[in-house]
Amino acid sequence: MRHGTRGCATKCLAMLVACLAIPMQAPAASAQSATDDWPAYGRDPGGARYSPLTDVNRSNVSRLEVAWTFRTGHRGIKTSKDPRFETTPIVVVGTLYLTTPLGELIALDPATGTERWRFDPKSRRKAHYGDFANRGVNTWLDDKALPDAPCRRRIFVATIDARLFAVDGATGRACGDFGARGMIDLRKGLRHAPFEFSAYQVTSPPLVVGDLVVTGSAIADNSRIAPASGELRAFDVRTGKLRWRWDPIPQDTRDPAFATWENDSAAANGAANVWSVMVADPERGLIFAPTSSPGPDYFGGLRPGSNRYANSIVALRAATGEVAWHFQTVHHDLWDYDNAAPPALATLRRGGKSIPAVLQATKTGMLFVLHRETGEPLVPVEERAVPASDVPRERASATQPFSAIQLSPHGLAEKDLHGLGEADRLACGTMIKELRNEGIFTPPSLQGTLVRPSNIGGAHWGGLAINSDRQIAVVPVNTIASMVQLMPADFDDDAAEEESDRLSQGYEYTNMVGTGYVMRRRFLRAPSGALCSPPPWGALVGVDLLNLKKVWEVPLGTHPDGAVPGSPNLGGPIATAGGLVFIGATVERAFRAFDVETGELLWRAELPAGARATPISYRAGGRQFVVVAAGGGDIFGEGDYLIAFALP
Numbered sequence: 001m002r003h004g005t006r007g008c009a010t011k012c013l014a015m016l017v018a019c020l021a022i023p024m025q026a027p028a029a030s031a032q033s034a035t036d037d038w039p040a041y042g043r044d045p046g047g048a049r050y051s052p053l054t055d056v057n058r059s060n061v062s063r064l065e066v067a068w069t070f071r072t073g074h075r076g077i078k079t080s081k082d083p084r085f086e087t088t089p090i091v092v093v094g095t096l097y098l099t100t101p102l103g104e105l106i107a108l109d110p111a112t113g114t115e116r117w118r119f120d121p122k123s124r125r126k127a128h129y130g131d132f133a134n135r136g137v138n139t140w141l142d143d144k145a146l147p148d149a150p151c152r153r154r155i156f157v158a159t160i161d162a163r164l165f166a167v168d169g170a171t172g173r174a175c176g177d178f179g180a181r182g183m184i185d186l187r188k189g190l191r192h193a194p195f196e197f198s199a200y201q202v203t204s205p206p207l208v209v210g211d212l213v214v215t216g217s218a219i220a221d222n223s224r225i226a227p228a229s230g231e232l233r234a235f236d237v238r239t240g241k242l243r244w245r246w247d248p249i250p251q252d253t254r255d256p257a258f259a260t261w262e263n264d265s266a267a268a269n270g271a272a273n274v275w276s277v278m279v280a281d282p283e284r285g286l287i288f289a290p291t292s293s294p295g296p297d298y299f300g301g302l303r304p305g306s307n308r309y310a311n312s313i314v315a316l317r318a319a320t321g322e323v324a325w326h327f328q329t330v331h332h333d334l335w336d337y338d339n340a341a342p343p344a345l346a347t348l349r350r351g352g353k354s355i356p357a358v359l360q361a362t363k364t365g366m367l368f369v370l371h372r373e374t375g376e377p378l379v380p381v382e383e384r385a386v387p388a389s390d391v392p393r394e395r396a397s398a399t400q401p402f403s404a405i406q407l408s409p410h411g412l413a414e415k416d417l418h419g420l421g422e423a424d425r426l427a428c429g430t431m432i433k434e435l436r437n438e439g440i441f442t443p444p445s446l447q448g449t450l451v452r453p454s455n456i457g458g459a460h461w462g463g464l465a466i467n468s469d470r471q472i473a474v475v476p477v478n479t480i481a482s483m484v485q486l487m488p489a490d491f492d493d494d495a496a497e498e499e500s501d502r503l504s505q506g507y508e509y510t511n512m513v514g515t516g517y518v519m520r521r522r523f524l525r526a527p528s529g530a531l532c533s534p535p536p537w538g539a540l541v542g543v544d545l546l547n548l549k550k551v552w553e554v555p556l557g558t559h560p561d562g563a564v565p566g567s568p569n570l571g572g573p574i575a576t577a578g579g580l581v582f583i584g585a586t587v588e589r590a591f592r593a594f595d596v597e598t599g600e601l602l603w604r605a606e607l608p609a610g611a612r613a614t615p616i617s618y619r620a621g622g623r624q625f626v627v628v629a630a631g632g633g634d635i636f637g638e639g640d641y642l643i644a645f646a647l648p
Helices: 256-260 422-433 493-503
Strands: 065-071 090-092 095-099 105-108 115-119 138-141 153-158 163-168 183-185 207-209 212-215 232-236 242-246 279-281 286-290 312-317 323-328 344-350 353-361 367-371 381-385 399-403 449-451 465-467 472-478 482-488 508-512 517-523 538-544 549-555 573-576 580-583 590-595 601-606 616-620 623-630 641-646
Touching: 090 138, 090 616, 138 207, 163 212, 207 279, 279 344, 312 353, 344 465, 367 399, 465 573, 472 573, 573 616
Parallel strands: none
Antiparallel strands: 065 641, 090 095, 095 105, 105 115, 138 153, 153 163, 163 183, 207 212, 212 232, 232 242, 279 286, 286 312, 312 323, 344 353, 353 367, 381 399, 449 482, 465 472, 472 538, 482 517, 508 517, 538 549, 573 580, 580 590, 590 601, 616 623, 623 641
16 A cells, blocks of 8 residues: 555646745743653654653543644645545644645644644645645754754655655744755656656655655555656755665665566666655664565566565665665565554563564564564564465565564455355355465465455554553554455456446456556455454554563454444554553544553544544643544545643
């Protein structure tokens, strides 16, 4: 799910720089403590999403109530596609910064939700973006500048139309010394240029480490062999000058990974980009990048080999962009099993020793725990034989890596089928009998293949949260089954469209240009609309980091019809020192708090729309707030609400 676009014919136009700002200074923040803030997407550079605040805890969380609500107004702006409000704000020395799907940057008073200023980058609104979303910003402080110097505090925002801006955190004006009047066009200088305007986006916040700001990209899924290339690029935070670039598809013949792209396919291929959130270990000078699948996702016959660096967690040297180590979570991906979740850094405690680790939850429903300095597994990983492909020209990997920590179910047996009655179960049984169904990693086929976890995961872009004091990681997962089928490229498009409408099955068709195949996929549903996979359809999982095993699992919400436990979910959790885990994420319009040690549900609040986002927690004006964006779009519901909860 790397934010695919489907058939947009829009041509690239010259992009405009706008510096709309209301010049209001942020208030002095002398009383603000660093422990009160939420200064990055995952709060700390390593992305643990852990707040040390304890004002709200297990004994009083049931008293949380809405403290303030802010509406961005972006729902009233005409766009080509339903925008998704997925922002995770940051809070730094007395100011809360959030983004809209259009890339607007808004500064609020974190105690009251009062708007201070707004920066509008004038993003192109009518392009057919795959995921019309912006998940947040990052910040950098020039500690050598005078306290009232312009752009001493810089806020970096990357827009949906792939431009990177540096904005003054005090006034909302663009920093004119960065790039071209405050902006860098990220479409320029790529090895493979985007084949159309909407095929290259940015949806995740850039990473700031030292004096560098590092950007990834979101590239159209399933489109062709050579979509845009997915280079990471590091720019100087002051000037915007390019300091280094790293291509996840190796181009240097001396790189050992180059040989894993057989038939000289590295030069022709694209994507394998980092569309999720990167994290960093500043002390070790490392960046951890979760890479995605090469193009196109479901057919790899023109990129034989294991395709190293794609579908991997890659540790890069922050100063140079050189690979320190890498670990591949899927070999020769054929299932759209990107590393969608951000990595998270933790310190494990074993036998009186502290071990630096990086945790990567995957769409395959597994949790890989690796040594942060070497990439060696700290939890056993077994290379197991998996089914071969029967598609002409395709050669699936003979083995795949399996972690000892499995988060969600693999595969689907007929005895486990679900439905609202016997007719549903019989219909689901008929469907799966027609599909290849040999467990996880059964390759896509001409007859159709059952895929579980589906392309949305397993674990998904919501990622995980770590309570370091209690040594517990918490991960949301989906358990849904889907099907995927490869069809000859000359099939009848009109007939396919009629079939989809007639059966109301929600098929998605994508012509994978240059492969000779069209990809068809959908979730497996019974005639009643119920999913064929058994509930819960979404869950929250707790993993003990002391013993490195799953210790609890609870349904995450309920299906909107109320009849089935566990909702499909997209969005992340946070953990607090008060012993709590907060998460929205469900299709059901609700926000919840769980006990981090047991998974017990302690509090629930209704929302005006689904919270397809990751919350934050901070202290302002003497109160601890928990804030979440509501308005995830499509089945999550429309909305532009940023809602703050606090104790009375």
